[in-house]
Amino acid sequence: MHRRPSRVNTDVCFPMTEAAYKAGASAFFKRPNGKYKHYEESEHPTESSYRFTFYSTAYSTVHARSLAEIPPAGLTLSDMIKAGCWWIDVLSPTDLEMRDFGRIFGIHPLTVEDIETEETREKCELFKEYYFICFRSFDQDHYSPTYLQPVSLYVVVMKEGILSFHFRPTPHPSNVRRRIRQLKDYVTVTPDWINYALIDDITDSFAPLIRTVEFEVDSIDELVLILKESEQTDMLRRIGHCRKKVLGLLRLLGSKADVMKGLIKRCNELRWDVVISNEIVLYLGDIQGMISIEMTQANNQINDILSRLTALGTILVPMNLVTGLWGMNVRVPGQDKDSLGWFVSILMGLLIFAIVGVVVAHRTGIV
Structure with missing residues (x-):
């Protein structure tokens, strides 16, 4: 009697083909989350959750399950990025998603590795096209068993936009977006300002x-x-x-x-x-x-x-x-x-x- 292989067996025994891997960002939009965690860490959200949040000075905030769902009908993500300062916040990115982000946005493999391995050391690194910051906050839920445990936020600041990654839910991105809505008539929102606002919210x-x-x-x-x-x-x-x-x-x-x-x-x-x-x-x-x-x-x-x-x-x-x-x-x-x-x-x-x-x-x- 044959047993249908589980998702884990499928990932191990039938890995993604070379053609699918080279397909770029479109290859991982519908891929199940294959990243493993230690037993004491929180699980990644399911693929039905809204893990991607896009903000642009030219468009409203968009929450999506994948990068492909961000652009509305008649637009592409490239068009939305070129329209003005942009910010993509990602919750629990998988290894394949990080590799695709690296190819799409020109992120150095060392930066990709730091995010994939959830680097705990706080640091600031300068690269040719961006600078990378790892800054730690903490779990602020008083009723959570992980209260006060460190939560790392990884920020890649470029000339036109900013990417932020974190592996546990944190209120800081939403707080910064609310602050942008309140101050957009008084300040010029740039990638550097968004990075400052994230660090400031963590410090506060x-x-x-x-x-x-x-x-x-x-x-x-x-x-x-x-x-x-x-x-x-x-x-x-x-x-x-x-x-x-x-x-x-x-x-x-x-x-x-x-x-x-x-x-x-x-x-x-x-x-x-x-x-x-x-x-x-x-x-x-x-x-x-x-x-x-x-x-x-x-x-x-x-x-x-x-x-x-x-x-x-x-x-x-x-x-x-x-x-x-x-x-x-x-x-x-x-x-x-x-x-x-x-x-x-x-x-x-x-x-x-x-x-x-x-x-x-x-x-x-x-x-």
């Missing part, structure tokens, strides 16, 4: 998370002096959770300032037609300043958390040493007497030590 997305960390640090600062000893476990858990969130922020923000410095430096040195205007350079410098401020805030917050942990440990460790020592097989002061004088004296001594430690830490600005 960190602000709510930083404010959340600030509120958490303030609440810890207020509660550390009034919580009972039985409630210290919850306090330590909150401090650890906040520290983990701040470290995640530092990992995401760490290399962004270097990317912006490299982008500004290389674009100022360009001698070809795709030159960023002085206004865009000022915008990029503003983003660089915002990133530096956010990194400084994150460093200050983690220093505050560590100083509070140090102060708390300085107070609790000696107290635990005393109680733990007398819990062992050693002679306890006053054990031969029936009165509670020694016991009360020891407790009062520990209490006075804790109060003095808190007062000293508060006066020195540690807590």
